[in-house]
Structures are given as structure tokens and as C-alpha cells.
Amino acid sequence: MSETLILTKRWAKRDPSLAGYRADGGYRALEKALSMNPADIVEEVKKSNLRGRGGAGFSTGLKWTFLPKDVRPRYLCVNADESEPGTFKDRYIIEHDPHMLLEGIAITCLALDMHLGYIYIRGEFKKQAESLEKAIAEAKEAGILGPRLFGKVDFPLEVHVHRGAGAYICGEESALMESLEGKKGYPRFKPPFPAVIGLWGKPTIINNVETLANVPWIVENGGAAFAALGVGKSGGTRLFGVSGHVKRPGVYEKPVDYNLKKLILEDCGGTPSGRPIKAVIPGGSSSPVLRGDEIDVSLEFDAIKAVGSMSGSGGVIVMDDSVCVVRVLARIAKFYAEESCGQCTPCREGTPWMEGILERIEHGDATAADVDRLEQVANSIMGNTICALGDAAAMPVQSFIKRFKPDFLAHVQARKCPVGATGWGVQQETHEAFVGGIRY
Amino acid sequence: MSDHDRKSPSAAADLPRDGVARFDAELAHILKRYPEDRKAAAMLPALHLGQEIFGYVSTAVQQLAADRLGTSPARAEEVATFYVMYNTEPVGRHIVEVCTNVSCCLTGGERIFEHLKKKLGVKNKGTTTDGRITLREVECLGACGTAPAMLVDEEQHERLTVEKADQIIGGLK
Numbered sequence: 189m190s191e192t193l194i195l196t197k198r199w200a201k202r203d204p205s206l207a208g209y210r211a212d213g214g215y216r217a218l219e220k221a222l223s224m225n226p227a228d229i230v231e232e233v234k235k236s237n238l239r240g241r242g243g244a245g246f247s248t249g250l251k252w253t254f255l256p257k258d259v260r261p262r263y264l265c266v267n268a269d270e271s272e273p274g275t276f277k278d279r280y281i282i283e284h285d286p287h288m289l290l291e292g293i294a295i296t297c298l299a300l301d302m303h304l305g306y307i308y309i310r311g312e313f314k315k316q317a318e319s320l321e322k323a324i325a326e327a328k329e330a331g332i333l334g335p336r337l338f339g340k341v342d343f344p345l346e347v348h349v350h351r352g353a354g355a356y357i358c359g360e361e362s363a364l365m366e367s368l369e370g371k372k373g374y375p376r377f378k379p380p381f382p383a384v385i386g387l388w389g390k391p392t393i394i395n396n397v398e399t400l401a402n403v404p405w406i407v408e409n410g411g412a413a414f415a416a417l418g419v420g421k422s423g424g425t426r427l428f429g430v431s432g433h434v435k436r437p438g439v440y441e442k443p444v445d446y447n448l449k450k451l452i453l454e455d456c457g458g459t460p461s462g463r464p465i466k467a468v469i470p471g472g473s474s475s476p477v478l479r480g481d482e483i484d485v486s487l488e489f490d491a492i493k494a495v496g497s498m499s500g501s502g503g504v505i506v507m508d509d510s511v512c513v514v515r516v517l518a519r520i521a522k523f524y525a526e527e528s529c530g531q532c533t534p535c536r537e538g539t540p541w542m543e544g545i546l547e548r549i550e551h552g553d554a555t556a557a558d559v560d561r562l563e564q565v566a567n568s569i570m571g572n573t574i575c576a577l578g579d580a581a582a583m584p585v586q587s588f589i590k591r592f593k594p595d596f597l598a599h600v601q602a603r604k605c606p607v608g609a610t611g612w613g614v615q616q617e618t619h620e621a622f623v624g625g626i627r628y
Numbered sequence: 629m630s631d632h633d634r635k636s637p638s639a640a641a642d643l644p645r646d647g648v649a650r651f652d653a654e655l656a657h658i659l660k661r662y663p664e665d666r667k668a669a670a671m672l673p674a675l676h677l678g679q680e681i682f683g684y685v686s687t688a689v690q691q692l693a694a695d696r697l698g699t700s701p702a703r704a705e706e707v708a709t710f711y712v713m714y715n716t717e718p719v720g721r722h723i724v725e726v727c728t729n730v731s732c733c734l735t736g737g738e739r740i741f742e743h744l745k746k747k748l749g750v751k752n753k754g755t756t757t758d759g760r761i762t763l764r765e766v767e768c769l770g771a772c773g774t775a776p777a778m779l780v781d782e783e784q785h786e787r788l789t790v791e792k793a794d795q796i797i798g799g800l801k
Contacts (some may be wrong), residue, residue, distance in 0.1 A: 224655045226735070273768040304663075311676075311713045312769055316781045349663040353711035355673050356767065370671030371703070372710035388666060431731035431772035438773045473730065473768075503772065505731055519730055523767055529710075615736040621773045628774050628787065 192417055194425050195398065196441040196624030199284040205320065206326040209287040213504050217404035218338055221295045224407075228286060229299035233403065235411030237423030239444075242267055242359070242396030243472060243500040245489040247421075252300060254383035255391045263387045264297055264305035265368065265394040267354060268320075268360035271310055272580075273473035273523060274503030276395035277427040277439050277473045280623050282309075282316045285401075286323035290347065292400035294337060295407055297345050300393060304346050307397075308364050311353040320349045356527035360575045361394040362621035363529070370463040374531050375575035398427055418444040422488050426499075427624075433459045433614075438622035444490035452483065452506055459508040460616050466509040467592070471500025473520050474580030476587030480509070496587070508614065513595050515611025517588045518546035535578040538569040542585055550611060552604035559596045643690040647681045655696055657777070668699040671707050675714055684715040710765070720755040720762035722800045725779040726793075728765050731772035740776055740793050741765055761800060 198212055209215070221229055234249030255262060266289070270278045281289055293305050309317045324333065324347055331339035333347055355364045355373045359507045361374035365387045386392025402424055406414045415423040422444040429452060431437045435457030442451065448470055452458065459465060465480035470487065475498040478485075485492055487499045507516065525539035545562045548554040566585035590594060598606050605611050621628040654677055655670070660737060662669040678689040690704035697704075708714045715723075726741040727733075734797055748756050755762040771777035774786035778793065786798055 270770050271768060273758035274731055274772050275768075276770045276772045276774075279770055306661075310770065311711070312766075312779060312782070312784075315784060350661070350669075351673065351676065353676065353707075354766075356712050367672065368669060369666070370668040370697070370699070370707065372706050388663075429773055431775060432734040437775075469730075505734075505772070508735065511734070516730055519728070519733065523729060526767055609735075610738060612733045612738060615734065615739055619735075623773065 192425065193441050195281060195285075195401055196439070198288075199280065199624035200285070200626055202626070204284055204286055204323065205286055206323070206330060206332075209285065213286070214404075215288055215291055215332060215338070215406040218291050218294050218332070219370050221298055221407050222338055222341060226299045226301065229295065229407060232406055232411035233299070236402075236406045236414035237411075237418060237421055238399065238406065238414065239401055239422055239489060240396055241348065241398035241402075241426065241502065243272065243474075243498075245422075245499070248395060248399055251383065251395075252393060254381060255300060255393065257334060258383055259391050260301070261304065262300060262302045262303045262391040264293065264300070265361075265364060265392055266293060266305065266307040266392055266400060267359060267361065267364060267386060267396045268307050268309040268313070268316075269356075269481050270313070270397075270501075271359050272503060273355040273520070274429065274431060274505045274560060275501040276429045276431070277471050277502060279313055279316050280427075280439055281397055281401050282313075282319055283420070284624065284626075287327065288401045288404060289320075289397055290323055290327055290333070292403035293347055294333065295403050296393070296395070296400060298337060298343065301345050302393075304348075306348050306350045306368055306387075308350050308352060308368055309360070310358075311351050314351070317349050317351045318486045324349070355529075356523075357529045357575070357577060360577065363575065364394060365392065369501060372529070374529055375577075377574055385535055395445075404509050415506060419486075419488055420445075422490070426487070426502055428487065428502045428504055430456045430504045430506065433461065433465075433508040433511075433616065434506050435619055436622050437619060438628070439624055440615050440622075441624060442487075445486045445491065447484065448478075448487050448492075448504070449484045451487070451504065456506070459506070460619060461508050461510065461614050463508040463510060463614070465506060466511055467507045467513055467516070469503075469505040469584075471498045472503040473505070473523065473582055474498075475500040476583050477513075477591060479591050482591075493577055510607070510613030512550070512605050512607035512611035512613065513588055513592045514546060514599055514605065515607070517549050517584060518543065520584045521581070524577065528577060528581070532573040532578065533567045533573045535581065538578075539581050541565050542581070546585075549599050552599060552602060554600055556597060556600050559589065559593070563577060632775040640771050643682060643692060648692065651677060651681055651692065652696065667697045668703070670697055671699070671704065671712070675704070675708055679714060684718050686716070686783045714725075720759050722760060722781055723762045723764065723779075724797065725764045725766040725769075727767070727771070727775070729768040729772075731768075735775045737776035737788070740778070740788055740790055743790050744793060744797065747797070761797070
């Protein structure tokens with residue numbers, strides 16, 4: 189299997205500066221792109237089988253082709269709202285190699301004839317927002333961004349940072365645009381899709397940070413080479429963030445079809461307690477949970493879908509068998525109840541209801557009928573809301589019940605949590621983390 | 629009521645004048661990021677700025693932002709109350725926000741939050757009687773690999789232990 193590193197190769201140098209990036213060949217891809225026909229750049233990205241790294245895994249090149257031909261201006265929005273529990277990868281691209289992202293943005297704007305881009309970053313990433321602003325200032329100073337792209341062509345490009353203010357929903361692309369327009373983050377109906385009617389009513393492409401950071405490599409090495417790093421319809425490498433009960437948590441760059449069990453046991457060293465793995469959430473808190481005996485599976489988008497889960501945002505959460513799965517699910521349900529924007533009734537009303545039932549089950553104050561009711565509420569939310577937050581709240585509930593029903597019923601029978609204490613099991617003290625080769 | 633007594637429609641009159649001057653000067657820079665006819669887009673950064681200058685996003689701050697961005701106070705209030713990072717009520721001199729989401733709790737986040745509540749003698753969202761610290765439980769901070777995590781005055785602290793959290797809190801004046 190290929191050991192090619194695309195995204196993390198410079199991180200260990202701890203040099204996010206423009207000078208450092210250029211010394212390692214940075215912005216060569218932009219220079220190459222300037223000599224290419226914009227349509228050919230799009231073609232290379234299509235050929236690369238790059239799929240969105242924010243969670244949905246949609247083909248990036250295909251998304252780009254949804255732009256209507258004749259409408260201008262068009263805008264680029266970069267989604268740096270990274271807020272799904274268990275997800276912590278984009279921040280390190282921004283911290284350790286922000287120019288890779290800026291180069292990806294510049295090439296994308298060149299290919300799609302866009303002259304204004306916004307990086308929407310979550311409000312809690314204040315330090316990272318400042319790193320980006322610094323990198324943008326460096327690029328402008330060097331004449332890479334600004335009135336003439338790369339100082340060469342008459343192609344003005346402005347890139348700005350827009351900081352959110354604490355709302356998970358703004359990672360949803362249409363809520364992101366509402367927030368960027370200065371409003372509360374209420375998702376919009378789709379269709380029309382943002383590529384047709386987006387920011388300020390104009391055609392808009394919204395791509396995740398990691399997605400765009402791959403674009404320079406694709407332009408430099410060709411779409412076919414990127415596709416060859418992956419398998420089937422998924423090209424390249426991915427950043428997997430592993431957290432929870434592992435000896436070496438952190439961010440690992442691996443081929444898109446890397447094995448989940450290998451990632452947890454070999455790369456991350458297994459559980460610190462030496463206890464068996466009880467459960468794994470493989471792609472951020474919304475992805476359906478897997479039992480410890482189900483993790484010998486490829487993380488590739490379609491492969492993991494075939495076993496009933498998702499690799500979503502690449503955020504892997506590992507739990508050993510000291511943990512109460514009802515406690516974990518109750519916490520996840522609380523998150524979605526907190527973050528529901530309130531626009532659609534099934535989600536606004538259903539998410540706190542699920543949280544409430546789960547707390548009652550956890551505290552031994554529920555009956556077997558409540559477990560069924562919980563599932564019914566989840567089923568009633570699923571597919572019945574404007575945006576995917578409703579589904580994101582329902583899928584953990586459905587999957588935890590499906591895979592761990594005996595645990596739920598044991599609470600009901602014992603009229604208390606069989607695990608006892610807080611339910612969080614062995615709350616291990618923190619371990620050294622490894623982020624793209626850097627020790628934290 | 630004479631014209632003189634009537635509340636200024638800009639609400640700037642209710643806020644310290646030097647603060648308003650600073651707000652206007654910094655907002656002018658922020659507005660350069662958005663198309664000229666899309667000033668209202670700057671509502672989020674304007675409220676961040678207002679919070680930084682005036683301590684919290686009071687009704688007067690909301691009205692100031694709305695006035696300068698040419699939009700309604702209702703729009704400003706809707707934004708100020710939707711996003712959790714805006715404080716619409718006065719808060720302590722320091723804000724400590726502890727993540728208790730799954731990855732943090734698997735590594736002791738809840739223990740740290742419970743410890744700080746007891747130590748500071750406050751409940752979630754409470755402020756110490758001396759006005760020093762407001763403590764809050766927050767959702768995932770995107771630091772799961774280096775959990776448990778908290779924000780202190782918007783600065784990230786990771787790989788926490790109870791002892792490390794104590795030290796950090798102890799250093800807040």
C-alpha cells in the first residue's frame with residue numbers, strides 16, 4: 189500500500205510560513221495551473237476521484253460542474269467549521285500548512301472563474317483564524333493573492349476569513365452561507381443547490397478545508413496519480429482523527445481505504461487499559477456506531493457504508509468495555525438537542541425528547557417500552573427535516589439500539605446503570621497525541 | 629418629551645464614547661472584507677468586536693452594530709441570541725469553557741468540569757461571587773485527539789488534568 193503523504197508531509201517541520209512552503213515547492217502547482225486551460229483543471233480534479241472530506245463524501249469535481257455557465261459573480265466558501273464531535277483534522281492543516289490551503293483555494297478560483305473567497309472558520313478556533321489571516325497577508329504581500337494572481341495574470345482574487353460564533357449547524361453548507369450573510373444559521377431548502385443559488389443568491393461552491401488542500405497535489409501530479417492512491421471511486425489519502433480510548437490518539441494520514449482495525453490497534457496502539465474495544469464511532473458523532481467485533485473494515489466511503497456505517501468526517505472515537513454505551517449515547521443526544529437550530533419541528537422537539545428518554549434509561553428510571561419509544565422518535569426525525577442535522581441526531585440512536593440493545597434492556601431490568609459511577613468507565617488520564625508525525 | 633431627552637436612534641449615546649470610536653475604527657477594516665452593498669454580512673464580526681470592547685453584547689451594542697451595518701436591531705438580536713459565543717448578559721472577568729463531549733469525557737473531561745464547579749462554587753453558566761470567573765460546559769472544541777480540552781478567554785488548553793486545570797484557573801486574576 190502506498191505511503192505517499194500529501195497533506196501532512198510538511199507538518200513536522202513546524203514551519204507554516206510562506207517562505208518555508210515555497211522552499212518545499214509550494215505554489216508550483218498554482219504556477220502550473222496558470223498555464224492550463226481552466227476546464228482542464230476541473231477535468232483533472234474529476235479524474236482524481238477526490239471526494240468531499242467534510243463528511244458527505246460527494247465527488248468534488250462533479251460538484252464543481254453544477255455551476256451554471258453564464259452567471260457571475262461566483263463565490264467560493266471554504267468550510268472550516270469543523271464542529272462534529274470527534275473531528276479535529278482541518279485545524280492542523282490551518283496550523284501547520286495554511287499556504288497549502290490557500291494554494292488550493294487559488295487554483296480552485298482560477299479553475300472556476302471566482303474572484304472572492306471566504307474561509308468560514310468556527311468561532312472557537314480564534315488562534316487558527318489568526319494563523320489564516322497571517323498567511324493571507326503573507327500571500328498578498330508576495331503578490332500571490334490580490335489584484336494579479338501570482339503577480340502574473342490579470343485575475344484579481346481576494347480571500348477573507350469569516351469567524352463563526354459557536355453553532356454546529358453552520359457547518360451545514362446552506363446555514364454556513366446564511367451565517368456568512370450575517371444571519372442566524374438556518375439551513376435553506378435544497379434545491380436550489382448552492383452551486384446554482386448560493387451566497388447572496390449567486391452561484392457558490394462550498395468545499396471543506398481538507399478537500400481543497402488536496403487540489404495543489406492533484407494539479408502538480410495529475411488526477412490519475414491521485415486516483416491511483418485510493419481505490420474505486422475514492423482517490424487520494426485521508427486524515428483520520430482518532431480519539432478516546434487509544435494509546436496514541438491523533439491525526440493519521442492514510443490511504444482512503446485504510447483498515448479501521450489496523451488504524452486503532454497498530455497505528456494507535458489499542459486501548460491504554462488493555463481492555464477489549466466495546467464500540468467505535470468511525471466518522472464523527474453522527475456516524476452509526478460499530479461493535480468492537482465489527483471493525484475489521486475498510487474506511488473507504490462505499491466500503492464502510494456496506495457494513496451500515498459511514499466514514500463521514502474521518503473522526504474515529506474508540507471506547508473500551510468499561511464504558512456505558514447508554515451514557516455515551518445520552519451525551520451525543522444532548523449535543524444534537526443543544527445544536528438543533530429549531531427550524532424544523534421533528535428535530536427541535538425530537539432531539540430533547542431523545543436526550544430525556546436516554547437520561548431516564550441511564551438512571552434506571554425507564555421501561556422496555558421507553559427503549560422502543562426512543563427508537564420511534566429517532567425514526568420520526570430521520571428524513572423529515574430540511575437539513576441533515578435531523579438524520580445526524582437519529583442515526584446514532586438507531587445504531588446504538590441496534591447494536592447494543594441488551595445494554596439498554598439491562599438498565600431497564602436493573603433499574604440503574606450496570607456500569608455504575610458516571611458511566612464513562614476508565615477515564616484515562618491523557619496520552620501523548622501524534623498529529624501528522626508531531627508529538628503533542 | 630423634548631428632542632434632547634429622546635433616545636438616540638443609534639444607541640451610541642448609551643455606550644462609552646471612546647469605545648464607540650474604537651468600534652467604528654475597527655469595523656471600517658472589517659467591512660473591507662465584504663462587497664460594499666453587503667454590509668450586513670459583517671454582523672458576526674461586528675458583534676465579536678462589540679463584545680471585546682464593551683464586555684458583552686448588550687441591547688445597546690446590538691443596536692450600535694445594526695445601525696452601523698444598515699440593518700434592523702431585530703437582526704442583530706437574532707444573531708446575538710442564536711450563537712453561543714455571544715454573551716447577552718454581563719459575565720465574569722474570565723470565561724472558562726470546559727468540553728464535556730464524548731472524547732473529552734472518555735479522558736476525564738467530566739471529572740474536570742465537576743471539580744471546577746465545586747472549586748469555584750458555581751453551577752454551569754454561573755459566575756463566582758467576586759466576578760472573577762464564569763464557568764460553562766461547552767460542546768466539542770475540535771481538540772478530541774488532545775482531550776480533555778477547555779477554552780479560557782477563547783484560548784485553547786488541551787491535554788488537561790485536574791491539576792493542570794487548577795493551575796490555569798489559579799493564574800486568572
